[in-house]
Amino acid sequence: MPLYRYALAALLGFAVNSAASESREATHYPLMLENCGVELSFDAAPQRTVSVGQAATEILYALGLADRVVGTSVWFTPVLPQFREVNAGIERLADNDPSFEAVVNRRPDLVAAQYEWHIGPAGSVGSREQFSELGIATYIMPADCDTKDNSTGGDGTRVAAFSIDSVYKGIGELAAIFDVQPAGTALIEDLQQREARAVEAARKLDLPQDLSALFWFSSPDEGAAPYVAGRLGAPGYMMRQLGIRNVIGSSEEWPTVDWETIARADPDIIVLARMDRRRYPMDDIAGKREFLQSDPVASQMSAVQQNHIVEMDAHAMSATMRTIFGLESLVAALESMSFDP
Template sequence: MKTLHYLLAATSLLPLSYAMADATNYPVTLTNCGTEISVASAPERTVSVGQSATEILYSLGLADRVNGTSVWFNPVLPQFAKANEEIDRIADNDPSFEAVVNKRPDLVAVQYEWHVGPTGSVATREQFHELGIHTYIMPADCDTKDNSTGGDGTRTAAFSTESIYKGITELAHIYDVQAAGEALVADLIDREERAIDLASSLDLPQDLSAVFWFSSTDLGVSPFVAGQLGAPGYMMDKLGIRNVIESDEEWPTVGWESIARANPDVIVIAAMDRRRFPADDIEAKREFLRSDPVTSEMSAVQNNRIVEMDAHAMSATMRSIYGLESLAEALSAMTFK
């Protein structure tokens, strides 16, 4: 019953004219991240800007309609490796506007608003729309979030997986694959529930605390750590963990001395293929935690309560639910004095 309840909650975010619909009646008109879009028919050619959008499209069975991908943090989910090999990766990081347009897409599916927003690093939505190319930004990056503050934006309310389910359901409707969308949402809700149930069954300390370390511009400088309201905050809240970082920013920088004073019981570190910063390397993170005179004294380091998690799961994506699972499983193998 819980799964049905959450599925209905997710689809209630959509207009009644197409929530849980059997087939799409075009045109599809909806408001996406503050912009009204109207799609006249199911897109045949799509470029994705962001791994989250890519993997959701693949999960909906739409790999054959994806002509180019970009912005990757981790290897693609294993079940999509073969399909992904056949699709052009136009950029590991930010693609150029020209590279996207040259693929002649009907629609550009975007993970982060800062790539295709008012000051888009790739282009503005208007630039694409002027060429007759639709844009769709994943709601998880704009619902309950203010991206006008710069950087990674600031959450105005806590991230909820309902925004992930909303994005899946809307894309499924745009592409007329509603059954695939409903099945994907139901599976993710079930996985979410089971991870929460696992954590609830553990004898965890009442005051269990954690910090999520994404990366740092250099080892030793203040790291990018997860604020209260993003995807890591969601994971901690669902599993009964206190976030020692009190900021509402998505990824504030906080000094190691402050983190050490808070002395979190668990440190979650991001694993990624990206190598923009020295601390992107997971082994560099581990070595720093063990060798630095400040961090090496932390309880989590001394007791080896360090959890590796896909960087992509730490963003507001479908993989956040996989991150919830991996964190619950890691906690089940830990002991706390």
């Protein structure tokens, strides 16, 4: 395993242990913190929360706060199995973007969002100012704004590599906001241990030095330039952890790249996003597979010819705690593959 990965693991371990240590202290209100460039103040733990984004929802559930969630929205995949029962009893405002009115009508004192483009300066649901005028606090998961410029529009552009620390930061801050620090500590430590086990399992595989991959999220239409993972987002993190080269060099979160360019790069592995969402025709995993097999250009790529195709939970490709689960699933898939020397 390259020395830089040992160093990275050590740094991550230090950061997580520090966050876990801090999260053991009880919250002293009023709590002040900066969140994605906005100063927040909480006089008490929120009692009614609406989540806009599956990542925020599942972290709240994992912290044992389902009884404080009064509405959810923006779902890509089914909720994690351990949360099915509690999730079934909470109103789903929308599968995709809810309206501003739908959120406000639930009378929340906090709106927790996964993406700044939902709750931000030009938020598709509403701006932070609009909610603030109604006395509603907003919290955006740091993974979507730390090391990221969302002013570019769309999914934004990473200005530095995504770090899993930003996910742990979000968990720790939500735990502090709700004064459930032991739950935050336990969740961070569990994810840290899973990450370390996945990286160690990959190290034992002795993968080729220049192994390359493409992460394909979706496409606006069959044959159209696909939305693929840039080098600095969550898929880039997974690839760096495992010593895999991303064939896409863009810093955009999900740039569109034509198939001719991808075919020339000829990735060794193609990772396909699997989701329930059907916003675009190629959200469908079966459609992705059929295209790769039938398209005269894509079908000639090494990954397709050798069936080095991996299906991954779409939500794991976003900067969320599920990214750790995606890392685990990628390692499991690599264990079943063979590569020419």
